[in-house]
Amino acid sequence: MIADSNLKIVYEKPRALVDVVSHYCPGCTHGIIHRLVAEVMDELNIADRAIGVASVGCSVFAYNYFNCDFASAPHGRAPAMATGVKRAQPDKIVFTYQGDGDLAAIGTGEIIHAAARGENITVIFVNNAIYGMTGGQMAPTSLPGMKTTSSPNGRDTLTTGMPIRMSEMLATLDGAKYVVRRSVHDPAHINKTKKAIRTAFENQINGVGFSLVEVLSACPVNWGMTPDAALEYVERDMTQYFPLGDFKGSAK
Amino acid sequence: MNTQTAPAAIPIPRMPPTAPAPVRAPAQAVHGLIVVDENRCKGCGLCMGACPKHIIQFTSYFTPRGYHAAELANADACTGCSLCAAMCPDAAITVYRATSFSKS
Amino acid sequence: MTKELWKGNEAIAEAAVRGGLQAYFGYPITPQTELLEHLCKRMPDLGRAFVQAESELAAINMVYGAAVTGANTMTSSSSPGISLMQEGLSYIAASNVPMVLVDMMRGGPGLGNLSPTQADYFQLVKGGGHGDYHPIVLAPWSVQEAVDLSYHSFDIANTYRTIVIIAADGNIGQMMEPVEMPPMRELVARDRGWELTGANGRERRKIVSLQLQPEEMAHVNELIQHKQEQIEQNEVRYAEQFVDDAELLVVAFGSAARIAATAIKHAREKGLKVGLFRPISLYPFPSAALAHRAFRARKVLVVELNAGQMLEDVKLAIGSNKMVDFFGRMGGVVPMPDEVQEAIEHAYVKPDFHHTEKLHSLN
Numbered sequence: 001m002i003a004d005s006n007l008k009i010v011y012e013k014p015r016a017l018v019d020v021v022s023h024y025c026p027g028c029t030h031g032i033i034h035r036l037v038a039e040v041m042d043e044l045n046i047a048d049r050a051i052g053v054a055s056v057g058c059s060v061f062a063y064n065y066f067n068c069d070f071a072s073a074p075h076g077r078a079p080a081m082a083t084g085v086k087r088a089q090p091d092k093i094v095f096t097y098q099g100d101g102d103l104a105a106i107g108t109g110e111i112i113h114a115a116a117r118g119e120n121i122t123v124i125f126v127n128n129a130i131y132g133m134t135g136g137q138m139a140p141t142s143l144p145g146m147k148t149t150s151s152p153n154g155r156d157t158l159t160t161g162m163p164i165r166m167s168e169m170l171a172t173l174d175g176a177k178y179v180v181r182r183s184v185h186d187p188a189h190i191n192k193t194k195k196a197i198r199t200a201f202e203n204q205i206n207g208v209g210f211s212l213v214e215v216l217s218a219c220p221v222n223w224g225m226t227p228d229a230a231l232e233y234v235e236r237d238m239t240q241y242f243p244l245g246d247f248k249g250s251a252k
Numbered sequence: 253m254n255t256q257t258a259p260a261a262i263p264i265p266r267m268p269p270t271a272p273a274p275v276r277a278p279a280q281a282v283h284g285l286i287v288v289d290e291n292r293c294k295g296c297g298l299c300m301g302a303c304p305k306h307i308i309q310f311t312s313y314f315t316p317r318g319y320h321a322a323e324l325a326n327a328d329a330c331t332g333c334s335l336c337a338a339m340c341p342d343a344a345i346t347v348y349r350a351t352s353f354s355k356s
Numbered sequence: 357m358t359k360e361l362w363k364g365n366e367a368i369a370e371a372a373v374r375g376g377l378q379a380y381f382g383y384p385i386t387p388q389t390e391l392l393e394h395l396c397k398r399m400p401d402l403g404r405a406f407v408q409a410e411s412e413l414a415a416i417n418m419v420y421g422a423a424v425t426g427a428n429t430m431t432s433s434s435s436p437g438i439s440l441m442q443e444g445l446s447y448i449a450a451s452n453v454p455m456v457l458v459d460m461m462r463g464g465p466g467l468g469n470l471s472p473t474q475a476d477y478f479q480l481v482k483g484g485g486h487g488d489y490h491p492i493v494l495a496p497w498s499v500q501e502a503v504d505l506s507y508h509s510f511d512i513a514n515t516y517r518t519i520v521i522i523a524a525d526g527n528i529g530q531m532m533e534p535v536e537m538p539p540m541r542e543l544v545a546r547d548r549g550w551e552l553t554g555a556n557g558r559e560r561r562k563i564v565s566l567q568l569q570p571e572e573m574a575h576v577n578e579l580i581q582h583k584q585e586q587i588e589q590n591e592v593r594y595a596e597q598f599v600d601d602a603e604l605l606v607v608a609f610g611s612a613a614r615i616a617a618t619a620i621k622h623a624r625e626k627g628l629k630v631g632l633f634r635p636i637s638l639y640p641f642p643s644a645a646l647a648h649r650a651f652r653a654r655k656v657l658v659v660e661l662n663a664g665q666m667l668e669d670v671k672l673a674i675g676s677n678k679m680v681d682f683f684g685r686m687g688g689v690v691p692m693p694d695e696v697q698e699a700i701e702h703a704y705v706k707p708d709f710h711h712t713e714k715l716h717s718l719n
Contacts (some may be wrong), residue, residue: 006280011334013289013343024341026319027296031341038343053421054564069552071424072564074447077417080409084421085552087405088379088429092554110417113410187302187338206717209267220296227296244690 012189014038016047016067023061027227029084029217031057032154032184033126037097038066040201049087050093053078055107057099058132076107079114082121093204095122101131104140104166111170115210118175122200123210125166128217129238136222140164148222163241167214171247177209178249181242183216187232191246203249216242284332285348288322292344295319299336299345303327308336359534362501365390365536368458368522371506372430373398374540377456379429383437386470387526388460391432391442412437416444423453426551428510428543432458434526435476436467438484445519446485450565450576452583453550454513457491458522459659460529463688465684471523471688472611480521481639489580491519492591493638495609501636507538512591516583517550523638525661525688527611556680581610584640593636594645598624602631604704605653607646607670608660609635611690616659619696628704638666643673656680657703659696661688663696664714672713682714689702 015017024030041047055095056075063070073081078096079150086094103125106181114121130148131137137150137194141163143153158209171179178200182193200211216238218230223232286308293315299322300308307329310320322345324330332349362370369391372380380399382392392393392408399406405422409415409444415431422429433441438459447614461476463469483489492512496502505522513520547553552561567573586682599605608616613634623630633641633649650656656678671680683699685691699715706713 006352007285008347008351010284010332010349011337011345011347013292013346017343021292021317022342026294026341027298028341030341031343035341035343046466048556051425051552051554060566063564067555067560069555069560070564070568071552072423072562073417073420074443077413077420077444080414080417081421081424082382083407083409083414084418084423084429085425086421087407087418088422088425088427089553109283109410110414112674113414116405187335190338227298228301231298231301 011125014042018065019028020064022065024058025221027059027218027220027230029128029184030126032190033124033193033215033217034065036063036190036197037124038199039194041066041068043198044201044205046205048095049091050095053082053085053094053096053130055096055102056097056133057102059097059099059126060133062097074110076102076105077110078102079107079110079121079123083114083119086119086121091171093122093166095124095201097124098126099132100127100139100141104164109235111166112173115170115176117210118177118209120204120207120209122204123212124197125212125214126217127214127242128219129163130219130222132219132222141242143237150180164236165242167247170212175210176212176248178203178211179247180249181214181216181247182245183234183239183244185216185218185235205252216244256327281330281348281350282328283350284330285327286324286330287346287348288335289344289346290315290321291317292342293319293321294342295321296341298339298341299323302335302339304335305331357536359536360530362499362503362535362537363390363532364395364502364532364660365460365529367499367503367537368506369394369398369538371503372509373402373448374538375507376428376429376510376541377404378543379422379513380430380431381407381409381415381422382431383409383415384411384431385412385434387462387472387529388432388458390456390529395530395551400401404670411446412440416441419455420444420451420453422446423455424451424552426546426548426642428514430456430458432460432499434460434462435464438476438479439523442479442485445491446487446489447565448455449483449485449489449491449580450487451563452579453516453563454510454517454519456509456513456520456522456558457600459524461523461525469688470526472527472690473661473686473688474525474612475662475665475686476523477638477660480523481641481669486702488577490584490639491521492516492522492587492640493523493524494593495636495638496528497610497634499528499531500535502528503535503537513580516587517588518583523610525611547641557612571714576708587704588640591637592640592645594642595636596649597634597635599631599633601629601654603629603654605631605633605650605656606635606700607635607656607658607666609638609666612661614657614690615693616696618693619700622693622697623700628701630700635666641669641673646670646673647675648675650678655708656705657700658682659699660684661690662686663716679708680712682712684714684716
């Protein structure tokens, strides 16, 4: 209740988000996903015992945005670093936050083996099909024909192959207990993503095991679109190649 | 070890620290109300697309960060549904509901 | 005290456990795999962390993760695996967190072979990853010395929040010698103000190596340099034999020093005034002590199992007014003492020239 008014707060910035303005571009869905992770941390009351491992990419500064202890890993190595953190501090909530270059290019070895070993960590995988931080190069998850700074004529699958579906691949590993793909292109899907993120953290609390949420995301600036148009691209085009769904475990 | 005296520190220009948004309340609302923190809002416009009543617009002025922030165009029509806040990448929107209409 | 027969790799592993090792992450590679195998049972038996990682690249990053939580953590490898770890070592050095690394050097470059060499000297001592940093590098010449250094390695690493490297080779890793094993230490939980342990009740902490503002990166570098100045003052280690009247000073470390010591003993029996200066800390290099000792000798002969790497630091320490010759075998060839003795006698009698004569074989 606000004094002398008839209002009560229904939604406000989560406590687990530090009170700073982020460097993300206007309309970048990293912001939405950060907010969802922070909301879940508030709801589960885990910020005090969480240790995040930031990766390399646009989200390299994640350690400035979340109100918990944070380490910073070399490019792609966050799952290995998180393994070291979790093995040394098994009672803490350890999570990584990685983009598609970090997880699906340089870090494919590390994510596969952390999942295969069944490390009881939570992985947030932000898939916006492009390398944002370095100026918009092609990613392993870029769609065929996508124009990027390293594929100016559109992604040619004859020489660069088809995009990698990481969630489907990781779900084949016995050690991976919860692997789902979601999207944040409208409030309904944002809500489902939040539930998946919550499950992924609850799994760690309950000792269920390796949990990963792949979130289809937009990069308006490097895709050369307005934020609205970028979300339409996610809804219309990205979900064609990257179907939403549960590949391992089930969402509550 | 060869150490030279470091040159005088060059002041690094920094953005001013974020101050919490002043609540424009106390105010009454018919059903709901949103307050946009102009220090956080980057004018991306996603809230406008999400609002089912289409009552969010850009401000005519620039914020200190150089954006047109979002603002509520018609406070009476706001139901406090929070879809705008769900969409906001910068957690810039605080949503209120009138207590007589709260469902909790 | 009772001595037991221990294989080098296993002894180093056991000494680390007794010295307080809490988390080990490694990958099999000859000639150090026995270290990992010893720990894969020992660590879980003690309730401590052990992971056989999928690669050396993953292993060093797991060490980084355990290190930022303040755990005593270690990995081990051999030359090709150490190359893979250089990225991680650079990040760990930038983060000022402690860790221990064991390198059992083998033939290279490339996949090389399994035989002992000392050819990782540059990679270890000069800080093989990018940026300005030097790990502390300690080179044992016996299994007992390896045990002693391993046992104290976490103390040293924690004192300076730095990387400590035990640099040995396949000789030392594989041979069995009588060893006095030190006692098991209690593990003590600590909070020194930087560990990532969950922010419960305190300000949140972050350990990062990215510093976009050059002035801030410079400040981080200044901290590292300051730390290194303290290390250079306090952590120099070396040993000497027959140096008081030495006219020819042999400088060697690790296995090469073992072989040279035998050669020197035989040379002494023939009346040659030869002595051995043995660096134990390769970083910080015992430059002052070496310069002092070399000043009294007429000539210096560096003996290494490589193409001449410590040779450069010896020459830097001694300066240009003394003949510094070199005898070495490359590729994992281990010389017999009589080969080294021939090189000593050759250096002893030849006229002094100031350019370095490098001998790799006397055929």
